[in-house]
Amino acid sequence: MRALTPKGAATRQRIVEGAAKLIRDHGPANVGLDDIRAATATSKSQLFHYFPDGKADMLLAVAAHEAELVLDEQQPYLGDLTSWAQWEAWRDRVIARYAAQRRRCPLSALTAQLGLADPAVEGIITGMYSRWQAQIAAGVRAVRPDADAERVATQLIGAITGGATMLVATDDIRYLEIGLTEAIENLRRGAPGAGSSLR
Amino acid sequence: MRALTPKGAATRQRIVEGAAKLIRDHGPANVGLDDIRAATATSKSQLFHYFPDGKADMLLAVAAHEAELVLDEQQPYLGDLTSWAQWEAWRDRVIARYAAQRRRCPLSALTAQLGLADPAVEGIITGMYSRWQAQIAAGVRAVRPDADAERVATQLIGAITGGATMLVATDDIRYLEIGLTEAIENLRRGAPGAGSSLR
DNA sequence: GGCAGTTTGGACCGCACAGTCCAATCCATG
């Protein structure tokens, strides 16, 4: 694993992506190493060659991969929330993405399976959220310099996460639509956090 | 199971509560039937006597039990959101409850384990949310008759769920605090939904 | 007190599935 030829790297990548697809479709609990082996045209020894610590190691790589995707799919809007039009486009993209995915949220399924106790899992998740939040906060500063950008970003992340969780739980996209829309509208109307009357 | 003497009912209850505690502490994936057996002073045959469909059946009962608790622990405030003081008290209760629980959210762990595909699981979850939402909506009507109560209730449920999810993911209570506080404050300020400028 | 149903004990089974092992093959480098 320390020395890794191009061929090896390709195989490893193939495993991660194949496993990711399988897990997205069937859930991590219903995917065994043999399924992954079959789907990626690999052998048992390859799996353990590239992921010496076994399945948990592999799922970790898959989780990291999925976390990347979450942010990538919000681009280019997320990285450039400098106008209300961009905010709208971003919102629509997020909603469309989750509407397409519906109940299949690979990341939540994966983390539930792996357990947040594992520091490596926690690192992936908190890393993703902190990058996400930073980009949103930058957007808030661009359109509402008077707002408490961190607070608003926290609120937005919470609204999206809540919408996504409710989507998985109830197969209803409205929680995300309403939560995200209201939060943005709230920001647009005033400057919550900074001059707000609360606490 | 159709005929169930008082003694039998007590045993069944003991199993559910014992399993619930175990699962709260260790997560459903780390709790086997033997653990439950040991913790509840029962035998294998009792487990299958009271839950003929096996472990899934049992976890379902545990999930239903936990869902009840979620709502119960918000009382009496949730059922009587007729003044802003009650709203504040409710908010504080919710935050305190999750702050105490921290990352251990038995319901999310359980549903992740069981899979939302199962209609019985979905029924428990959607039932809980719809009762929850109905009580919130009633409260909205009491303090803001001009607002779109259903929309606001949806937003609030989303904010709480998001806060809870982020709490589990990052062990940070601020998402819940900020999300819930902002949503209530937003409601207090105006009448979102009804006269809002958005869609 | 005897009968039918419920409740309980615990040995036993089966298998899915993660993980191991060793031999075969590829490939870069000198």
Next chain:
DNA sequence: CATGGATTGGACTGTGCGGTCCAAACTGCC
């Protein structure tokens, strides 16, 4: 073309754990 390391194939192992089974012990009822 020789050599060492990376890569690959696939049979094999071990076991954790959900689930089955039957017999024993209660419990209520006529």
